[in-house]
Amino acid sequence: MQPMEPLTILIAEDSAADRLLLSSILRRQGHEVLTAANGAEAVEAFGRQQPHLVLMDAMMPVMDGFEAARQIKALAGETLVPIIFLTSLSESEALARCLEVGGDDFLAKPYNQVILAAKIKAMDRLRRLQDTVLRQRDQIARHHEYLLNEQRVAKAVFDKVAHSGCLNAAPNIRYLQSPYALFNGDLLLAAFTPAGDMHVLLGDFTGHGLPAAVGAMPLAEVFYGMTAKGYGLAETLREMNAKLKRILPVDMFCCATLLCLSFQRRSVEVWNGGMPDGYLHCMASGERIPLPARHLPLGVLSPESFDERTEVFPMALGDRVFLLSDGVIDTCDANEQLFGVQRLQQVFAANRQADALFEEIEQALRDFGGEARDDVSMVEISLLEPAQITPPALVYSDSGQSCPLDWSVSFEFRAVTLKRFNPLPYLLQLLLEVHGLRAQSGALYSVLAELYSNALEHGVLGLDSSLKRNASGFARYYQERSTRLGELQEGYVRVHLQVTPTDDGGCLTIHVEDSGKGFDVERVMARPLEDIRLSGRGVSLIRQLGRNARWTDNGRSARVEFIWEALA
């Protein structure tokens, strides 16, 4: 027999001869022995000296072995202290009682040394096994607690970054996301552009846990940073893709849908890379236009082969864009069947109250799968009047002492630059050095953006704005824009900015020229200002937001002014 580590063993036995015999056998086998002549003594000895194992006679005066076993098991708690009943009991009822009170084995009289040693060894193995299990359980619990704490910290840090957006403040966003969705790789961001448009990103990183959450930080920073500076979807997408491609391992990427909702133009621009179809819900017709994935996820393609082309759809007031993560359609039932797009569309079809859609989808998922998943993300953004949306005021940190008040600058952007470069963020940043203009940065940006896109699209690219009169023309317009821009060989857009001080403030003149054919200024200017047809918005917007807007040189040259009063 292999030598084993000596144990401390308690013998509870009322017969002095048997007690002496058993003690001698155990001592010869190398163990430490404690003795008790009845159950009460046994419980007392156990409490005092915590033996590893107990040999317990069933029939004893004062307190019998059954009661003593029950009390010792209670004292031992989770630790396994094996109890071997010493008995020549032959009734099965009494043997069953031994097991009921927690006995682990029996040893019959007369004692047999070999069997006793074997039983002690077996019980010791069991005892050690339980000890190991408990230790490992505690270790797992500690690791789990540690992991949860890490997630709490990561979530707190991330919430600081993620909630710098307008997700919770904007009145036109509804979303549903588990608080720890981040650790399933789900990411939802929203922010206003300087022009008052809204950018929304719903992303889904591959993987789970911290690895899935890590990529969210740089992605959110690019999203917020570039949106705040006035970059459009195309530049933001290029930057996000390049950054993720650079930092993520090859098997990690981020499926994402990025939206730009323009309240001024009443349109939504969409880029979907690998996410489930989103839906544009037209309230008037009840139609739901799918917004399917047209691209590979972010972080897959090299910057050279990345495709940032977007689609643009017109929206009416109250129309909604609905996005969802794959947790919705990939929810499984008990037979591993997927919830699927068809069931989602059945929920759409049955939906009567647009505001109840989330709850109806959740209910359908519960009815289907039986258990809730925590990687279900849904967001719905509706188009409101610009007046109902109030972008947060920008915060500037400089004192204003070095504000430039008398200067002018001219740029000429030529064909190769026009293809890919968006000069608006730079121009805006320059203009916002002028403190007096900061209060009207939204209007300034909208007008600047409008003048620039008019010059580029109608001027340089020669696109006919009347195409945008209906929804199908709207889509064709943007397809055509992308084609012509790709083929562009020559042409220019010039931007002249002039800031001059006045007695009680200052004046900015924006002057934009293009190389296009121009347009019939008289006819366009004759339209009423409140005309909100899709095709006419640009010009009327500029006239509403800026001062003294005027077009010369057959529409090839546009001027508009912004004035401000001296700051207190």
Place this chain on the structure above:
Amino acid sequence: MDETHVDRNVLSALQEVMEESYPELLDIFLADSEERLKVLRTADSGDRLVEAAHSFKGSSSNMGAVRLTELCHQLEQQARALPVNDIQELVREIDREFASVRPLYEAERQRCPAKI
């Protein structure tokens, strides 16, 4: 008598296990047995009889008193069922059996004096 009453192999095994405590074990067994017999003779309830018979059976078996173990077992099993006369007869038989094996254990005791 011998082999049907006391198992010699058990005694030599006990001596090997107990080493110098063997005489002490014999002393304790003999003293304990007197106590058990007293209880058996005077027991006034079935439960007391069963308990005493059970304990006596256990130590007898450990000490190799084969016939004594068998008689105690009979008493433990039947104490609640048999008429009083039969029980008294069984107790007397246990008494006689112990009286007959006792000299054998005393002889063992003499053979191996305690080392004090």
